[in-house]
Amino acid sequence: MKKTDILKKLRSSGLRPTKQRVEIAKFLFEREKTFHFTVESLNRLLTKKSVSKIALATIYNTVHAFKTAGHLSEVEVRGNKTYFDTNVSNHHHFYDSETSELIDIDASDIVIQKIPKAPNGKKIKNVEVFINLKN
C-alpha cells in the first residue's frame, strides 16, 4: 500500500492526515497480510515501534473512524476485548485460544451445503464461520 492510499483512507474516513493518524494508518495498512488486533495490542506495538507516544484516546478515535468508514472490521472473539481486522472482505476465521490468534479463511474455502431459512420476515445478512482450534 502506497502513501497516497494512506492519505485516501484517512480522507475517506473524514480525518485530516495528522502525524499521529498517519502513523497509525501506516502501521495498520502498509502490510502484506491481514492484521488482527485489539486497541491494547495496537497501542503496545505502536509504542514499541515509534518515537512519539500516541494517546490511547487518539488510537480509539482513529480506529473507530476507520471502522465506521469500512476500512476496518470487527471480529467477535471470546473475552472482553474488541478485536479489529484489516481484512474487510467477507471471510471467516480460525481461532487459536492458546495464543489468542486469529487466522483468516477465505470465503471461498468454506462451502455451506445446507442452511436454514431465516425466521419470520427476516433475511440473512451474512454468515460468519468461526473455527476454534486445539492442539
Added chain:
Amino acid sequence: MKKTDILKKLRSSGLRPTKQRVEIAKFLFEREKTFHFTVESLNRLLTKKSVSKIALATIYNTVHAFKTAGHLSEVEVRGNKTYFDTNVSNHHHFYDSETSELIDIDASDIVIQKIPKAPNGKKIKNVEVFINLKN
C-alpha cells in the same frame, strides 16, 4: 425439568441448594425452550419475577458455576456484554441485531461441504456458525 433435576444441577456444580441458587436455577432451567441471556437481563427478569432481590454478585457466581460445570454455555455476540445459553449442545445461531435476540439452529440444520484443514500442528475443536439477520 423437575425439581430433582434442579438440585442435581446445583450439586453437580458444587453448589449447595440455597434459596437464591434454587431460584436462579429454576428460572434458567425450568423452561421448554433454550434461553439466551446476559447477566444484566437475567438480573432484570429475576428482580421482576421474584419477591426477594438477589445480589448481582450471587448471580454472577451462580452463572459462572453453571458454566464451569457445563450447564450453561457462552455465545459470542457483538458488544461488550457476555451472553449465556441454556443450550449446551453443539449448535449454531441466528442473530437479530435489531432486537439483540439469539435464535438456536440445530447442528444438523447446517451442513458444511468444504472446510480448510487446520494450520500447523493444530486440530479443529469445533465450528460455530453465526448468521446475522436483517429485515
Added chain:
DNA sequence: TTTTCACTTTAGAATTATTATAAACTAGAA
C-alpha cells in the same frame, strides 16, 4: 506575515461490565 479558528491531541475523569473482598448470615452435620 500574523491572526484566526476549526479541528486535534491529550490526560484524566466517567462509565460499564465484571471480579474481588470481607463482614454478616445460614444450612446442615455433629
Added chain:
DNA sequence: TTCTAGTTTATAATAATTCTAAAGTGAAAA
C-alpha cells in the same frame, strides 16, 4: 442446639472503553 464451612451481600477494585475539556496545530484569511 451448637458449630462451622460455605454463602450472600454491599461495596470496592479492576479493566475496557468513552467522554470531557483544556491546550496544541496548521492551513487559510486578513
